[in-house]
Amino acid sequence: xxxxxxxxxxxxxxxxxxxxxxxxxxxxxxxxxxxxxxxxxxxxxxxxxxxxxxxxxxxxxxxxxxxxxxxxxxxxxxxxxxxxxxxxxxxxxxxxxxxxxxxxxxxxxxxxxxxxxxxxxxxxxxxxxxxxxxxxxxxxxxxxxxxxxxxxxxxxxxxxxxxxxxxxxxxxxxxxxxxxxxxxxxxxxxxxxxxxxxxxxxxxxxxxxxxxxxxxxxxxxxxxxxxxxxxxxxx
Numbered sequence: 001x002x003x004x005x006x007x008x009x010x011x012x013x014x015x016x017x018x019x020x021x022x023x024x025x026x027x028x029x030x031x032x033x034x035x036x037x038x039x040x041x042x043x044x045x046x047x048x049x050x051x052x053x054x055x056x057x058x059x060x061x062x063x064x065x066x067x068x069x070x071x072x073x074x075x076x077x078x079x080x081x082x083x084x085x086x087x088x089x090x091x092x093x094x095x096x097x098x099x100x101x102x103x104x105x106x107x108x109x110x111x112x113x114x115x116x117x118x119x120x121x122x123x124x125x126x127x128x129x130x131x132x133x134x135x136x137x138x139x140x141x142x143x144x145x146x147x148x149x150x151x152x153x154x155x156x157x158x159x160x161x162x163x164x165x166x167x168x169x170x171x172x173x174x175x176x177x178x179x180x181x182x183x184x185x186x187x188x189x190x191x192x193x194x195x196x197x198x199x200x201x202x203x204x205x206x207x208x209x210x211x212x213x214x215x216x217x218x219x220x221x222x223x224x225x226x227x228x229x230x231x232x233x234x235x
Contacts, residue, residue: 001044003053004037007060010053011036014064019133021068032067039063058121061138065130102126102150105157108176111190112160122153167203168221172212187215 001007011033015021021029040056040063043049049056106123109115115123125135136146165180169190181187188199191209199215201207208214216224 001041001051003051003056004041006053007040007056008033008037010057010060011064014061014137015068018061018065018068018137019131020065020072024068024071028071032064032071036060036064036067058138061134062125065134099126102154102157104174104176105154105161107174108171108178109157109160112179113189114160119153119156122149126150126153164218166218168216168218170214170216172208172214177213 015029015033021032024032040049040060043059044051049059103126106127122135125138130138132143132146132150135141135150136143139146139149141149160180161176161178163180165182167181167184167187169177169179169181169187171177179190181190184196184199184203187203188194188196191199191213194202194209202209203215203217206214206216
């Protein structure tokens, strides 16, 4: 693997700088770097990673961070998350609430195959509780630009959530789940094991699929929204 030297150098840099590796003994850090390198080589030998440093850099961060967190959990280490150090106490609640809101949006659109690969990658990092400092390290951005990147993701998810469509796939288990579709064939792509006839029947009678999802027309959805707003107005 030609990029092995650069990867080793990156792992040594990460273990000394990322918050997840704080408060770990130097000898344990060496083991973590060694284990991370072995796993990367194994993935490369299996054909799951390419021999390109720029492509592998983000994976280096992910695997090293996971090893550090596993080490801390195993040894029951208590540590502070420095991702909050630059945030005033009164703003921490707002920061946490925003991240939870973004997670809910992600969970609502994660199965939407119209999402871009770059957005899916960032979604995975957010769902795995990567903080802003760690994300900034992965993407080579400062904290302000990283915040803008997350904001952009949030806006694109909201667009998918509110996109005008003839049908909507909803979920009784997640109020944020709403995927717009223009045709029945488009709906079918989200239910690969169902046939067209069954999908049409679900639309007609409004019944749920086994996983709790159901389909409503745009007209029905707008009626529900009007009823909801009307009830909210007179409370």
